[in-house]
Amino acid sequence: MLQKLFAVVACATLFALPSLSFAEFEAGNIELTLAGNAANGPDFDGFSAGASASIGYFVTKELELGLRQSINYTDVGVGSALNGSTRVAADYNFDLGQVVPFVGVNIGFVYGDAVNDTWEAAPEGGVKIFLNKTTFIMIMAEYQFFFDQGSNASQAFSDGQFIYTVGLGVKF
Numbered sequence: 001m002l003q004k005l006f007a008v009v010a011c012a013t014l015f016a017l018p019s020l021s022f023a024e025f026e027a028g029n030i031e032l033t034l035a036g037n038a039a040n041g042p043d044f045d046g047f048s049a050g051a052s053a054s055i056g057y058f059v060t061k062e063l064e065l066g067l068r069q070s071i072n073y074t075d076v077g078v079g080s081a082l083n084g085s086t087r088v089a090a091d092y093n094f095d096l097g098q099v100v101p102f103v104g105v106n107i108g109f110v111y112g113d114a115v116n117d118t119w120e121a122a123p124e125g126g127v128k129i130f131l132n133k134t135t136f137i138m139i140m141a142e143y144q145f146f147f148d149q150g151s152n153a154s155q156a157f158s159d160g161q162f163i164y165t166v167g168l169g170v171k172f
Contacts, residue, residue, distance in 0.1 A: 029058040031055070031057075032056075037164065048076055049072070050070060056089075064104075065088070067089075070163075081112060083110070084110075085108055089104055089106035090105055091103065091124070100129075105122065106122050108120055110144065118148045122144040134171055135169070142165075143163075144161050
């Protein structure tokens with residue numbers, strides 16, 4: 001009997017979760033995120049680390065316009081190098097309650113010691129998982145393709161790079 005009661009309560013809780021809207025973005029909301037990344041080889045003979053920050057403004061409850069800044073340091077295969085990128089983005093957010101998937105695009109400039117300074121564009125997508133009404137974990141992936149001088153469209157796309165971001169955000 002106790003197991004049946006537990007199963008009924010568990011099912012009722014699962015059905016009630018979608019109605020507990022944590023996100024509820026509204027036009028005029030501002031979002032700030034901070035993220036980081038790091039990597040090293042199996043021999044620990046070098047590492048890469050980076051940080052990024054972004055600010056977003058919700059034009060509507062779904063459409064967000066943002067500015068992103070990333071900086072990365074690496075000493076793997078190139079001595080030591082500092083690289084960065086500055087991008088503007090537009091994302092469409094799907095408010096599903098506590099989980100908010102999003103898709104969008106960005107365009108910006110990539111620069112630094114180990115890259116060709118160039119314009120880039122990228123499709124992007126990810127998810128925001130709200131921990132409470134204002135704080136969330138953000139997971140995002142994008143594929144930057146570059147507009148180097150002299151490259152054609154297919155070469156620009158094939159010479160691109162994937163960027164993965166995991167961070168913490170807040171909306172107000």
